[in-house]
Amino acid sequence: MDEPALIQSAQRGDLDAFNTLVLHYQDALFNTALRILGDDDLAADATQDAFLSAFKNLTSYRGGSFKAWLMRTVTNACYDELRRRKRRPTTPLEPDDQDGDEMDSPRWLADPKLTPDQQAEADELEHAIQHCLDHLPAEFRSVVVLADIQGLDYAEVAAVLRAPLGTIKSRLARARLRLRECLQGIAELLPAAFRLKEERS
Amino acid sequence: MNPRDLELLSAYLDGQLNPSDSARLESRLTSDESLRAVLDDLRSTRGLLRQLPSRRAPRNFTLTSQMAKLKPPELPTVPVFRFATALAAFLFVITVAINSLVLSSAPNLASAPLPAALGGGAPQSALQESALATLATQAPALPPAADNLTETSAPRLIYAAPMTTETPTPEAATKSNAPQVQTSQPVNNQTTSPVPLDLEILFGILAFGFGLTTWILPRTHESNFRKKWNKK
Numbered sequence: 221m222d223e224p225a226l227i228q229s230a231q232r233g234d235l236d237a238f239n240t241l242v243l244h245y246q247d248a249l250f251n252t253a254l255r256i257l258g259d260d261d262l263a264a265d266a267t268q269d270a271f272l273s274a275f276k277n278l279t280s281y282r283g284g285s286f287k288a289w290l291m292r293t294v295t296n297a298c299y300d301e302l303r304r305r306k307r308r309p310t311t312p313l314e315p316d317d318q319d320g321d322e323m324d325s326p327r328w329l330a331d332p333k334l335t336p337d338q339q340a341e342a343d344e345l346e347h348a349i350q351h352c353l354d355h356l357p358a359e360f361r362s363v364v365v366l367a368d369i370q371g372l373d374y375a376e377v378a379a380v381l382r383a384p385l386g387t388i389k390s391r392l393a394r395a396r397l398r399l400r401e402c403l404q405g406i407a408e409l410l411p412a413a414f415r416l417k418e419e420r421s
Numbered sequence: 422m423n424p425r426d427l428e429l430l431s432a433y434l435d436g437q438l439n440p441s442d443s444a445r446l447e448s449r450l451t452s453d454e455s456l457r458a459v460l461d462d463l464r465s466t467r468g469l470l471r472q473l474p475s476r477r478a479p480r481n482f483t484l485t486s487q488m489a490k491l492k493p494p495e496l497p498t499v500p501v502f503r504f505a506t507a508l509a510a511f512l513f514v515i516t517v518a519i520n521s522l523v524l525s526s527a528p529n530l531a532s533a534p535l536p537a538a539l540g541g542g543a544p545q546s547a548l549q550e551s552a553l554a555t556l557a558t559q560a561p562a563l564p565p566a567a568d569n570l571t572e573t574s575a576p577r578l579i580y581a582a583p584m585t586t587e588t589p590t591p592e593a594a595t596k597s598n599a600p601q602v603q604t605s606q607p608v609n610n611q612t613t614s615p616v617p618l619d620l621e622i623l624f625g626i627l628a629f630g631f632g633l634t635t636w637i638l639p640r641t642h643e644s645n646f647r648k649k650w651n652k653k
Binding site for chain 2: 235238239242243246247249250251254255260264267268271272275276342345346349364367368369374389390392393394396397399400403
């Protein structure tokens with residue numbers, strides 16, 4: 221994919237070129253929105269809004285990491301949604317079963333490479349992490365999602381969030397510590413295989 | 422754990438410390454067990470976050486032309502039609518205004534006799550005609566029964582002259598012998614028909630036609646553009 225050429229064409233109004241970029245980045249944007257918002261439908265809406273906004277404001281892109289630029293649009297869309305949610309609190313978004321317990325993730329999300337037990341463990345871990353992410357302040361959550369889940373470096377995160385590098389470092393450190401404390405608090409819920417194991421890499 | 426050490430450990434984990442800060446922290450880590458424990462906590466937390474499965478987008482987020490509100494480039498003929506509409510409308514308004522002004526200066530147009538009445542029983546003598554003209558001037562709003570009187574005196578017969586000359590009748594021929602009638606006709610034309618009605622109607626039709634074209638053309642063009650784009 222010749223990204224610079226596609227961006228140039230898209231800036232001239234070529235929607236086909238832009239849609240090629242959309243197909244390339246849609247998973248990254250959707251995952252970012254999903255981790256910040258914690259809900260599939262809202263994440264999908266934020267992703268769509270982000271791409272629409274990106275297309276309309278494409279002339280404001282002046283080079284640099286296009287992924288980081290797109291991340292800024294989706295982060296802004298997520299902040300808009302969070303503000304809306306704050307004004308109009310809603311019920312939990314996970315569907316409940318008849319007993320009032322949260323239903324498992326839809327089957328289409330299952331990883332076919334995992335056994336049913338492994339899949340169940342992975343789902344539990346994902347729920348636990350998402351639960352802890354949801355309890356972080358929004359400005360901490362976006363930093364940790366962009367740096368640790370999307371793999372952006374500090375400078376890119378600073379560019380996305382338009383915050384000084386020092387602020388990003390500080391927020392990331394505190395976000396990691398809070399997440400750690402949260403995960404320790406629900407340690408018994410985590411699958412044994414994932415329980416606070418140390419990263420050896 | 423003070424915030425400064427926490428930031429140092431987090432940045433160290435990501436390889437974001439400069440060499441001197443990094444060396445200083447490493448020497449502290451060898452001697453400070455609590456510092457090592459926090460570093461391990463941060464590392465394992467980061468590891469868990471990195472293990473989060475990356476979801477596939479539930480659908481494609483590609484934009485349609487309708488979503489992007491794409492508009493085709495304007496047809497070069499549209500500005501021409503737009504200008505023509507404005508011009509024709511302007512001319513139409515001007516002609517209507519001029520004719521209205523003139524008609525308003527001739528208040529009894531409504532009671533003016535029909536052109537057919539022109540030829541009917543023209544006076545035979547100049548004396549009679551002159552007398553009748555005086556009478557008509559004094560009583561301008563005569564009933565239709567007084568056609569003969571008004572014919573010779575009314576200065577508001579817009580189409581009288583052309584019609585009588587185009588279709589001469591024996592009566593008209595007789596009338597043409599009367600000098601008073603002949604002299605009164607140029608006066609009639611000057612005061613009542615500054616812009617022909619045909620021209621006024623023509624401008625109106627042109628303004629409407631151009632306006633309709635200006636309205637339809639871009640919409641048809643945009644519709645075709647969208648159909649073409651959606652077929653891609």
